[in-house]
Amino acid sequence: MSAITLYRHPLSGHSHRVEAFLSILGLQADIVDVDLMGGAHKKPEFLQKNIFGQVPVLTDGDITLSDSNAILVYLASAYDPKRTWLPQHPVAQADVQRFLSMAAGKVAYGPAAARLVTLFGAGLDHQHAITSAHAMLAVLDSHLAHRQYLVGDGPTIADIANYAYIAHAPEGGVDLGNYANVRNWLKRIEALEGFVPMQKSPVGLCA
The missing domain is CATH 1.20.1050.10 (Glutathione S-transferase Yfyf (Class Pi); Chain A, domain 2)
Structure with missing residues (x-):
């Protein structure tokens, strides 16, 4: 079981940002599809992960993050030691x-x-x-x-x-x-x- 889990919808461009970046960084992640049409993103269990009820959500151990751009910043900061994806200058x-x-x-x-x-x-x-x-x-x-x-x-x-x-x-x-x-x-x-x-x-x- 991977320490990283991505909650996404396969047709969501916001979700794809994170999924693609995880793959580019070579990070293994469990992918969980969220049934947006069925309203799963607005149910209490999911709202505990993201109060705005939107995908994607990423969990990394005890860390839970939402907002695709914020997740990209986190992944670049935590998993890119060369800091090329988020330059330091x-x-x-x-x-x-x-x-x-x-x-x-x-x-x-x-x-x-x-x-x-x-x-x-x-x-x-x-x-x-x-x-x-x-x-x-x-x-x-x-x-x-x-x-x-x-x-x-x-x-x-x-x-x-x-x-x-x-x-x-x-x-x-x-x-x-x-x-x-x-x-x-x-x-x-x-x-x-x-x-x-x-x-x-x-x-x-x-x-």
């Missing part, structure tokens, strides 16, 4: 945080929101989410014009945090065809040793 750390904020903001309200509409029937403004996604992708494509990764010369948790919902943006009706630099960046993340893909979803899952 203050400016680089701040730059990583900037892109973690992008993952929690512009990505969440753009491609992730658009995907929620098409896959899960979320009552959100689909066109607004698509428009927001393209605005974000245009900026990101420009940022990646002369660099391989989001921060510095190598991959960081900033890349891991932003990957899944951008890679799966087409599931929400967001075409990546005009963003060659973004597509090449996605391929570089997918080529990382230990990377595991997120399960693809049929459009209109809950239609």
Whole structure:
């Protein structure tokens, strides 16, 4: 039995961030699927793990953590002795945080929101989410014009945090065809040793 357990949903990009990073770090973890459609994340047993009733949740021995970006910070700090995934230099750390904020903001309200509409029937403004996604992708494509990764010369948790919902943006009706630099960046993340893909979803899952 692994000391690390990840509570996740297989179609959750937030969960995938953690699952992919665990694999890249070579960490063994028990994976527990949470039945979101059945409301398991809102039941008392799960709420003891995360008061907000969201996946993912990670337990590591006596430690229980929620929020995907916070979990990435923990794993990078605890299990990456070279500190390449979360650089030690203050400016680089701040730059990583900037892109973690992008993952929690512009990505969440753009491609992730658009995907929620098409896959899960979320009552959100689909066109607004698509428009927001393209605005974000245009900026990101420009940022990646002369660099391989989001921060510095190598991959960081900033890349891991932003990957899944951008890679799966087409599931929400967001075409990546005009963003060659973004597509090449996605391929570089997918080529990382230990990377595991997120399960693809049929459009209109809950239609």
